[in-house]
Amino acid sequence: MELREWALIAYSVLAQMSVGAFLILGVVHFAATRKAGMEEADRLSDRVLVAIIITLGLGMLASLFHLGSVANAPSAVTNFATSWLSREILIGVVFAVLGIVFSAMQWFKLGSFASRRVIAWITAVVGIALVYSMTQIYMLPTQPAWNNFATPITFFVTTLLLGSLAIGVALVANYAYVQKKNPDCADVQCELLRYVTRWIAVAAVVLVGIELVVIPIYVAYLVATGSAAAMASAKMMVDPYSLVFTLRLVLAFIGAGVFGVFLYQNATNPGQEKMMGYMAYGAFALVLIAEVMGRFLFYATQRGVGLM
Amino acid sequence: MSNQLAFYFDASACSGCKACMAACKDRSDLPVGVNWRKVFQYGGGGWVPDPLDPRYTLPNNIYSYAVSVACMHCENPLCADVCPASAITKQADGTVLINTDLCIGCRYCEWACPYGAPQFNEGTGQMTKCDFCVDLQAQGLNPACVDACVMRALEVGDLDELRQEHGSIDAIEPLPLANITKPALVVKPHRHSSPSGQGAGRINDPFAEEV
Numbered sequence: 001m002e003l004r005e006w007a008l009i010a011y012s013v014l015a016q017m018s019v020g021a022f023l024i025l026g027v028v029h030f031a032a033t034r035k036a037g038m039e040e041a042d043r044l045s046d047r048v049l050v051a052i053i054i055t056l057g058l059g060m061l062a063s064l065f066h067l068g069s070v071a072n073a074p075s076a077v078t079n080f081a082t083s084w085l086s087r088e089i090l091i092g093v094v095f096a097v098l099g100i101v102f103s104a105m106q107w108f109k110l111g112s113f114a115s116r117r118v119i120a121w122i123t124a125v126v127g128i129a130l131v132y133s134m135t136q137i138y139m140l141p142t143q144p145a146w147n148n149f150a151t152p153i154t155f156f157v158t159t160l161l162l163g164s165l166a167i168g169v170a171l172v173a174n175y176a177y178v179q180k181k182n183p184d185c186a187d188v189q190c191e192l193l194r195y196v197t198r199w200i201a202v203a204a205v206v207l208v209g210i211e212l213v214v215i216p217i218y219v220a221y222l223v224a225t226g227s228a229a230a231m232a233s234a235k236m237m238v239d240p241y242s243l244v245f246t247l248r249l250v251l252a253f254i255g256a257g258v259f260g261v262f263l264y265q266n267a268t269n270p271g272q273e274k275m276m277g278y279m280a281y282g283a284f285a286l287v288l289i290a291e292v293m294g295r296f297l298f299y300a301t302q303r304g305v306g307l308m
Numbered sequence: 309m310s311n312q313l314a315f316y317f318d319a320s321a322c323s324g325c326k327a328c329m330a331a332c333k334d335r336s337d338l339p340v341g342v343n344w345r346k347v348f349q350y351g352g353g354g355w356v357p358d359p360l361d362p363r364y365t366l367p368n369n370i371y372s373y374a375v376s377v378a379c380m381h382c383e384n385p386l387c388a389d390v391c392p393a394s395a396i397t398k399q400a401d402g403t404v405l406i407n408t409d410l411c412i413g414c415r416y417c418e419w420a421c422p423y424g425a426p427q428f429n430e431g432t433g434q435m436t437k438c439d440f441c442v443d444l445q446a447q448g449l450n451p452a453c454v455d456a457c458v459m460r461a462l463e464v465g466d467l468d469e470l471r472q473e474h475g476s477i478d479a480i481e482p483l484p485l486a487n488i489t490k491p492a493l494v495v496k497p498h499r500h501s502s503p504s505g506q507g508a509g510r511i512n513d514p515f516a517e518e519v
Contacts, residue, residue: 004415066414067412067413067414067433068412068413068414068415068428068432068433068434068435069411069412069413069432069433069434070412072393072395072409072410072411072412072413073412075392075393075394075395075410075412076392076393076412076414077392078392078393078394078410079391079392079393079394082388082389082390083389083390083391083392083416084390085390085391085392085414085416086392086393089392137416140386140390140419140420141386141488142386142419142420142421142422142484142488143419302419304419304422305422305484305485305488306422306423306424306482306483306484306488307346307348307377307422307423307424307482307483307484308418308419308421308422308424
């Protein structure tokens, strides 16, 4: 694989993680507001919001390395009438701009709470549209390994799985920061952190469950369709990529499944915050590696119909 | 007249000599790895034990034929639909061309085309493909591949006229099914060729890209 292909993997994983993190953070903020009021909820999530925007920016920067002719990059949005790639780039730019505007409003407390909430909702919907447009890019009639149910399911699972575990890590890191700066508020924040982490752990276990069911069905589907190209893609999961394919499943299972259960246990009992932090970091790292491997396989096992 | 330029390929005449490939490469000065026209050797069959003496084997339905493939300048060019930069467009005469002022080199068209027509030029960082030798055709000349063919297996002409003359077959193995992009192609099948999707053979020279 060359830099160009790694650029695609980096972009697609980072962009999906950003969207997922934004959506999950929205839910977290909503729940935290109801539990402890808006000020504490903001303290929990504002710095995390900025981290999401930086992640998205890095992803979009990586996407440029995928191009052979970067100088012409502005023309990439012109064919939105028929090209999902154009649509994706446009929607991605809109998501980034809205994300930056919302983060700035939230950080500096600009505008009313209601107006910020409207912007947040619009950003969330555009984010979902971004992931949807990414799935449509690959739904080409000439690419049987991509043109099926697994592409939208796995893209959205990656979005939410990486998004929720990234939020877990970000909240743990944020808690350490808040605790150091302002020990007074640590108790409420600690309570909130444990509450949110429990739900993140539940989400991770459920999502990895979906993933571990869908991927074998997907491979079986490729074999069952019988087309030469689909069969060639399925065979590549065994040779030469059996190790990557196996590791991808095992790491996702350990990261989101096993660590997820421990994460839930640590988050249930007060006083285990340190271990909970380690679990959150471990789960995120393992799942990130697993998802990057999964995306690598997505591109590496692609075989088109005809004479490609 | 259909206002659609098209290639005619006679699989029954093609000897697989690849003169068309060489002429194309020379005319457009293509680098190694980029071949706007490719010749695929497709074949099948095998050996069975001799019923009289199983120590020996007999050839069983062994066949091989060549298919010369370039951009099909499709009536429904998926490459142009998916190109984000509007760099691939269908011209009034039906030819499908890449505008290098717009191409961003994302290689998305490569994933869309089932004929392997758009190919990446590592040197320029952009996509390239058969341009139907529009410059030669403007002078009333044939594309380089057509004139290079010693077996007269290639022709260029209006799609409707070619169909009237040679029939309307546009998909034999190993070409993809024609319903995906509606290629501007008329094929005279080889006596051993099956329609696309029904062949039991395989491409036997898959390393043609390394030329």
